[in-house]
Amino acid sequence: MFCPVALWHHVQAPSAITPTMESANxxxxxxxxxxxxxxxxxxxxxxxxxxxxxxxxxxxxxxxxxxxxxxxxxxxxxxxxxxxxxxxxxxxxxxxxxxxxxxxxxxxxxxxxxxALDLAGSAALPLADAAVGVAPARSASNLVEALRWHAERWPDRVHVRFYADEGEGESLTYGELEMQARSTATALQGRGLASGEPVVIMLPTGKEYFFSFFGVLMAGGIPLPIYPPGRPSQLRAYLERYAPVFVSSRAPWMIAVPEAKDAVPGLPGLSGQRFCLLSMEELAGAGGGLLEPALSTRDLALLQYTSGSTGQPKGVMLSHANLLANIRAMGEAVGATAEDVFVSWLPLYHDMGLIGAWLGSLYHGFPLVLMPSTSFLSRPRRWLWAIHRYRGTLSSSPNFGYEICSRLDDADIAGLDLSSWRWAFNGAEAVSPDTLDKFARRFAAHGFAAQAFAPVYGLAESSVGLAFPPPARGGLVDRIAREPFSTRGEALPAAEDEPKPLRFVACGLPLPGHQIRVVDEAGRELPERRQGRIQFQGPSATAGYYRDSAHTRELFRGDWLESGDLGYMAAGEVYVTGRSKDIVIRGGRNLYPPEIEQAVSGVDGIRKEGVAAFGVASETTGSERLIVLAETRLRPGPEQEHARAAINAVVADLIGAPPDEVLLAPPGAVLKTSSGKVRRAVIRGLYEKGHLGRPARRLLPAIARASAGRFAERLRRLRLRLGEWGFAAWGWSSFAVLAPLLLASVLALPGLEQRWRAMRRAVQALRRATGTRLTVHGLEHLPAAGEPFILVCNHASYLDVYALVAAMPQPVGFVAKAELARGRLLGQALRRIGTEFVERYEAEKSLSDARRLMEILKAGKPLVYFAEGTFTRIPGLRPFRMGAFTAAVEAGAWVVPVALRGTRSMLRGDDRFPHRGAIAVTIGLPLDSRAIRAESADDWQAALRLRDLSRAHILRYCGEPELG
CATH class of the missing domain: 1.10.1200.10 (ACP-like)
Known part of the structure; x- marks a missing residue:
């Protein structure tokens, strides 16, 4: 689900603690x-x-x-x-x-x-005042071209400002970055780096990191960033944890701090592998010319590894095309310009920090204010004061960062001004509604607008970003009823008096050019407000995992990629509710329970295969807590405390930090399936109810109840699945019976009124057979008989026509594409119910059709236009075609906007599996084209006005987002 990174566990300390203490009382x-x-x-x-x-x-x-x-x-x-x-x-x-x-x-x-550090007195240092004429690198086909675009045009423009508590801080210009990266690339080629070879980069936040990253790209290599450990004494243990990454990637090169030289020899798994460690000092001042590789959009620009510990790591392959597509889509979603200022404390191995903050700022040409993550963690107020001083407009953090800042003392934020902050991204881990509320309330008096909050959704397999909310919308929290969600996966809005509703935060709409869907266990797309597996596709999506065909096969489902997350869709937005796998996300870092369990199983006194690791939400940190449950026969007291300390030590060695809690329990506490898999979800439920840690005699009944509940849940899921198949089969069977009868009636009955009544009876019979609820609002808005009018509707599904037939009390003529007229029986039947056909591809024929429709309108026959022209599986209101509105102006006809809701959820465009649902038809007030024409400069402006008014009504009631 979220970015596989560590935010606080690998920290860099500037100096050691003084080992001696002066004499004191x-x-x-x-x-x-x-x-x-x-x-x-x-x-x-x-x-x-x-x-x-x-x-x-x-x-x-x-x-x-x-x-x-x-x-x-x-x-x-x-x-x-x-x-x-x-x-x-x-x-x-x-x-x-x-x-x-x-x-x-x-x-x-x-x-x-x-x-103590006083940040309030620091002078403001605006950075965006020299942005006139600066434009994004739109013509770039790779990252190197994006850098060169800016370096050639604005070589002295500040690209990165390194944060300092006092003064302006060190800066990096586009020209300096291009020149030094070129020098580094020349040195790497001189050392023997070949095109396509991965290069591990383990450097702290600073200029050298930027030089090395682009130096690798310019030399034809593939950057593979990891972060350095906090202390030199940790280097050996840290590199041992990352050894599986080195082995998996077969990276023959590593650029690191000089102290790493002594820690590399003898690393496990590298004995038979070429592995050369270089420092930036060794790569400085290289002479000679650079043999620039011919980079293509398909070439890899980054390897983003999803695990840095002893489990099998997965290297997400991201090409130049992937990264540029993601950066462009995110920039479009936020309206990025060169006047923006991005303030970031996220480390540069973190894809939010690397791609979202740095590479995004490089491409779009706005400055980046960068501070080491250690500066934020040691003094969280620095982040907010940096936004204040540099008039930051964009900044991001996992949820825990906002949670920390919401607890700052008044003295820490006196005089703080956050009014410049227009996009406050919250991602990389679960977004807490409580954190959004607390932060917005805490900093409202300091100029922070709650509308700036932008809970976002992304993952490394989609470069970084996948869904962003609409601009200036703020956090949208969905209150849903607990019981139907828990038992049937239905995210139904909770009643106002619901005592304990579930709350999920909307994470936005798919980025431009990307798609998200939610599917059931069989891979069928679910209707809105039904929980399932989140899948995605788009130009930012990875081609798979580096040198790992097995995991790559698991990632893809046809053209769709598995996110590993659970969620539901509502009004086109994605709501993430959990994970389909048991990954724990703590501080933005993915932790993998199986490897933790395996390590803990080796502790003396702990039963082999008797360990469960799982995560629970923490209100204190705004992140997840890692809990380790271990079975033991050791007696309470010193023996167990010794085992608990050993577990803390082994987990800290494995993932860089200890678990938040270690629970020692008697044998049998770790529940498993019949095949021996740890039932982490059930164990998590027992923990949250306070049952774990109790004596065995009190724990057994809780385990029995949990097991029974799990079995009942499986039965409910089976009944739900059978019910869905049964509904689909019954729906198509009913249609198969009614369709021939309807076709025969339309072809046989002599009059249009009779045919229309037959159609309505058949559609109503189908609606009753499938239990589909249809509500129609605004029938009184229809013009009187004989008045020329056009019904303008959105188009979401094949069911739209059926919904309109059921709703309209009088015959209307559908305007349809000419291709449908070519079918012998279908074309004849459509003509007999008054359908008018138009040519979409031949300009002269299309103009002739338009004139014909205008005459039909003048004669008093109402017409139905689907203004979007077509429909897709993607929820949202697409751009309207102008034919209906120009015809209305020329004919002096009324325009009646009609919003259809619920049809797409019941039957999507690329699916043939219908779902239960409800349909609403909302008819708006008629728009007088003659009056609007009288107020407009010409016919075209009047048609545009009709379009905009119709679109506003449909957008309000269709329940889907604006797409253009």
Missing amino acids: PTNQQEAAAVLLETLGGLLAEVRPGASAVPIDSLDVSLEKDLGLDSLSRVELLSRLERRFQLALPEHLYAEAETPRDLLRAIQQASPAAD
């Missing part, structure tokens, strides 16, 4: 230690709710491996300690502190709070 030191441990205990109780208390009888326990505090928890701990002691602690402490004693030393040496 023992009493003060003892008091400080007591306050420190009290604060630590309070935080532990929050981040590990329901777990047994951890005795803190020593200042030398490991914050990570013994107590299970990840980086985000340590940031919160430091914030609390600063408030308790009224001190300004070193900001690198959250990464460097390994024990409470380290924290105590820092407290004893810290500066007073008055010396």
Whole structure:
């Protein structure tokens, strides 16, 4: 579902903790230690709710491996300690502190709070005032051409501004980036880099990262970015975790910090593989000419790996065409211009930071203000103050970033102005409605407009972005009834008095040129407001996984790609409700339970194959919490605490951070299917209801109830599936019986009125047979008999004609494409019900048809136009053709807008599997073409006015989004 990245676990510390402490008053030191441990205990109780208390009888326990505090928890701990002691602690402490004693030393040496970082006094530094004439690189066919476009035209224009607390900060221009990247490319070719070879890039945020990335591209290589670890001492363990990526990609090159040189030899799996590590210092100042490769749009521009730990990693292949298509589509969705300013703290191995922020800003020509993720994590207010100082208009974060900022102290944001922020993207993990509400309320007084919130949906397999909300709409939260969703997967709007409705956030419409659909287990597309698997397609979609045909086959379903997410569609927007697989997303990073379970199974005292890892939503962090349940026969007390610490350590070694909670339970607590698969969803449900962690005798009834509930759920799904097949079979059977009778009646009956009544009776019989509810509003708006008028309708399905026949009390003539007249029986039947045919492809014939229709209108025969001309499976109101409106103006006819709703959901254009549903026909007030013509400059302007008024009515009532 979301981007496979780590945001806070791999951090870079500028300096080490001072190893010695100046002499202090023992009493003060003892008091400080007591306050420190009290604060630590309070935080532990929050981040590990329901777990047994951890005795803190020593200042030398490991914050990570013994107590299970990840980086985000340590940031919160430091914030609390600063408030308790009224001190300004070193900001690198959250990464460097390994024990409470380290924290105590820092407290004893810290500066007073008055010396804390003051961002409010920094001067504003607007960046977009020199954007006149700057245009996107529209003609570029690859990323190198996009860079060259800007470097040739605006070489001195600031491309990236590196954030600094004081002053302007270092900058990178387009010209400098192009020149230095070219030099790096020359050096890489001199070292022997061949076209198409992957190059691992492990560099911190800074100029060298940009030089290396484009240097690899210019030399014909494929960048494969990963992020450096927080401390040099972690390099070896960190590279061992990434060894499967090196092996999978067979990357023979790596550009990294110099300290990595000593950590590479002997990495597992690389003994028989060519692997050369280079530093940017070794690649500097290369002479000679660059042999520029002939890059095509299909060439790979990026390998985005979805896992960096010991599981089988998957390298998403993204071509230049994929990335440029995604960047262009996102730019169109947000209306990006060179006057925008993007402020980002997301690391450059994170696809939101790499593609959405950096490459997007490069292509569109707006400046990027970039800060290391460590700067945000240590002082989250920096992000908001950077938006204030640089008048940022675009910025993004996973949900947890907004959650952190919503808890900032008043003193941290005094004087803050966020009024320039027009797109606040929230993605990479589940979007919380509560976080949207809290952040909007917290910063409303600081100029933040709730309409700027943009919950978005994307994944690495679609480059990064897939769905964006309409501009300035803000967060849209869908309240749905819990019971029908839980039992039937139906996302029905909840009643106002529903005590505990489910709430899901709309993640927007598919980006231009992209499609999203929701399918059932058999791969059939579901109607709106039915939960299923989310699939997608579009020009941003990957061709598959690098050197991994097995996973590539699992990714594709014909022309559609599996997202791995569950969700539903409503009014054309996607709502993500969960994941079809058990991936845990914590802080934007994908964690894979099977590999965690395998690692924990190796801990002494833990039963083999008796481990379950799963994620639960956290209101505290706005992200997910990783829970590990492990079966053991160890006795409560020191034995179990030792095992818990060992589990924290092994998980931290595996994924770079400990689990949020470790639960030790007796044998039998980890439920499995008959085939031996861990039933994580059921275990998660038991945890959320507070059943895990109880004595075995109290746990068994809960397990039995959960198992029974799971069985009942399967039965409900089976009944639902059988019901869907039964409805489809009954619907087509009813149609098969009624259609011949209707055709015979139309061909045999002598008068139009009689034929129309026969049609209405047949359609009503089909409606009753299928239990389809039809509501018609506005029949009183139809003009009087004999008045010339046109019904203008949207077109969503083959069922549209049937709905109109059932709704209209009088005969109307459908305007249809000429191809339908060529069928012998069908063409004759359509003529006998008053259908008028028009030629779509021959200009002269089309003009003749238009004149003929105008005369028919003047004679008083009402006509029905489907103004979109055709329909597709994609929900949304397409552009209107002008024929109906020009005819109305010339004939002086009324125009009656009619909105059809529900037909597409029942039967989509490329599907033959009907679904149950309801249809609504809403007839609008008639528009007087003569009056509108009298107010307009000419016939064409009058027709445009009629079109716009009709479209506004249909858009209001059709329940689908605007597509053009």
